[in-house]
Amino acid sequence: xxxxxxxxxxxxxxxxxxxxxxxxxxxxxxxxxxxxxxxxxxxxxxxxxxxxxxxxxxxxxxxxxxxxxxxxxxxxxxxxxxxxxxxxxxxxxxxxxxxxxxxxxxxxxxxxxxxxxxxxxxxxxxxxxxxxxxxxxxxxxxxxxxxxxxxxxxxxxxxxxxxxxxxxxxxxxxxxxxxxxxxxxxxxxxxxxxxxxxxxxxxxxxxxxxxxxxxxxxxxxxxxxxxxxxxxxxxxxxxxxxxxxxxxxxxxxxxxxxxxxxxxxxxxxxxxxxxxxxxxxxxxxxxxxxxxxxxxxxxxxxxxxxxxxxxxxxxxxxxxxxxxxxxxxxxxxxxxxxxxxxxxx
Numbered sequence: 001x002x003x004x005x006x007x008x009x010x011x012x013x014x015x016x017x018x019x020x021x022x023x024x025x026x027x028x029x030x031x032x033x034x035x036x037x038x039x040x041x042x043x044x045x046x047x048x049x050x051x052x053x054x055x056x057x058x059x060x061x062x063x064x065x066x067x068x069x070x071x072x073x074x075x076x077x078x079x080x081x082x083x084x085x086x087x088x089x090x091x092x093x094x095x096x097x098x099x100x101x102x103x104x105x106x107x108x109x110x111x112x113x114x115x116x117x118x119x120x121x122x123x124x125x126x127x128x129x130x131x132x133x134x135x136x137x138x139x140x141x142x143x144x145x146x147x148x149x150x151x152x153x154x155x156x157x158x159x160x161x162x163x164x165x166x167x168x169x170x171x172x173x174x175x176x177x178x179x180x181x182x183x184x185x186x187x188x189x190x191x192x193x194x195x196x197x198x199x200x201x202x203x204x205x206x207x208x209x210x211x212x213x214x215x216x217x218x219x220x221x222x223x224x225x226x227x228x229x230x231x232x233x234x235x236x237x238x239x240x241x242x243x244x245x246x247x248x249x250x251x252x253x254x255x256x257x258x259x260x261x262x263x264x265x266x267x268x269x270x271x272x273x274x275x276x277x278x279x280x281x282x283x284x285x286x287x288x289x290x291x292x293x294x295x296x297x298x299x300x301x302x303x304x305x306x307x308x309x310x311x312x313x314x315x316x317x318x319x320x321x322x323x324x325x326x327x328x329x330x331x332x333x334x335x336x337x338x339x340x341x342x343x344x345x
Contacts, residue, residue: 007332010035010184012130012201012211014059017192019066020318021221022125024325026067032125033180034063035207037200039137039166041150044081044093048101055110055134056150059197061096063127064114070122078121111174128174130201136167137200154196156229156274164199164246173206181210186332189252190221191319194239195230202246212251217332220255220293221324224262224301224317228274236278237287244291252293256327260299262317275316298327 007029011018014037025032038055040046045058061078068075078096085091103113110132118127138148141159148167181187189211190198202208211218220243222236231239236257244252257280261267267277280297288295302320 007031007186007329008184009033009186009188009328009332010180010216011188012198012207013037013188013190013192014040014063014197014201015192016062017190017197017221017319018059019062020191020321021188021324021328022063023066024321024323025328026124027322028325028329030124032067033184034067034125034127035130035177035180035201036060036063036127037197038129038131039135039150039196039200041136044097046151047089047093048097049134052101052104053134054101054104055129055132057097057100057110058094060114060127060129061094061100064117064121064123065096067123067125067127068121069124070120074121126176126180128177128180130174130177130207131171131204132174133166133168133171135171137196137203138165138167139163139195140165150196150200154193154227154229158229160232161195161230164195164203166203171204173204173210178206178210181207181214181216184214184216186328187211187214187216187218188221188328189219189243191223193227193230194223194234194242198243199246202243208247212247214251218251218253219296219328219331220252221300221319221328222255222257223278224258224319225270225275225277227316232274235287236280236284237291239278240288240291240293244293250292254294254296254331255288256300256324256331257295257297258300258319259297260301260303262301263303266303266317270315270317277317296327296331298323298330300324300327 008031010033011021012035036059040056045056065078080095082090082093104110107113137150139153139161140163142162143159240255285295300319302318
């Protein structure tokens with residue numbers, strides 16, 4: 001199927017979730033903008049941030065790679081991680097992070113670095129950091145403790161997260177991001193880590209306001225499981241409520257929920273790690289719809305691939321790019337702009 005040129009999609013998030021959605025949408029439209037989180041503080045991204053004082057490049061790297069259509073060698077290099085037993089700093093370092101760091105120093109701007117990397121990679125679509133501020137994500141916990149840094153915010157075994165905030169005041173949206181949201185037909189939030197990826201993007205006040213007041217169809221793609229350290233004990237309706245809260249209490253039209261049960265082997269594998277599958281029953285659907293959000297179900301997961309070994313990162317039951325994109329395009333194609341979605345419930 002030839003890509004559509006009329007659907008203008010913006011995907012908000014980071015990690016592996018936003019690239020999954022963007023990869024699927026490529027079959028339906030050329031007009032894709034990824035608004036990507038930049039507050040990661042772990043793994044090789046954290047090392048680059050500490051050394052060079054720049055926004056986190058790791059999620060940007062993943063998003064660039066999925067839209068790249070240029071030199072295949074450069075595309076592979078972007079995802080390459082060094083393996084060495086003689087350098088702790090270099091071991092596990094992603095080449096793409098160093099590439100973006102070098103471009104940032106040469107260009108004098110992280111945004112210019114992302115734009116230049118986009119040109120070199122032959123991007124079909126656009127990737128933008130949600131902000132250019134080198135700030136840290138912080139959280140106030142249920143026991144009153146305040147933790148700083150994305151790694152600390154997502155750490156397992158701590159008290160529940162009660163409030164999320166940036167270390168610095170005045171964190172502003174990146175040039176071009178508000179324009180992309182204003183012209184969008186479809187705005188997709190997630191899937192991804194609820195607090196440290198999705199809400200980290202929505203903490204930028206201009207971004208949250210632009211989404212909440214948009215005429216686009218605004219869809220939250222719900223996670224498949226709880227995530228230890230962030231969403232222990234939270235239900236699907238709780239996830240929806242937290243997204244709405246970070247949008248200022250309005251603007252979310254629908255939540256897209258998987259209705260294809262994962263194979264038992266996958267459920268058991270992830271449950272043993274504390275990643276319990278999020279279930280939708282009639283009571284949970286009612287809790288979601290009581291928030292004024294349409295609950296839309298579709299088969300979304302990748303049920304054919306086994307668990308992944310991710311470098312210092314937690315795997316989960318993941319979304320399938322093609323299935324997820326097909327469901328999103330169906331939502332975007334129903335009637336005229338977002339008010340239609342409220343009638344779907």
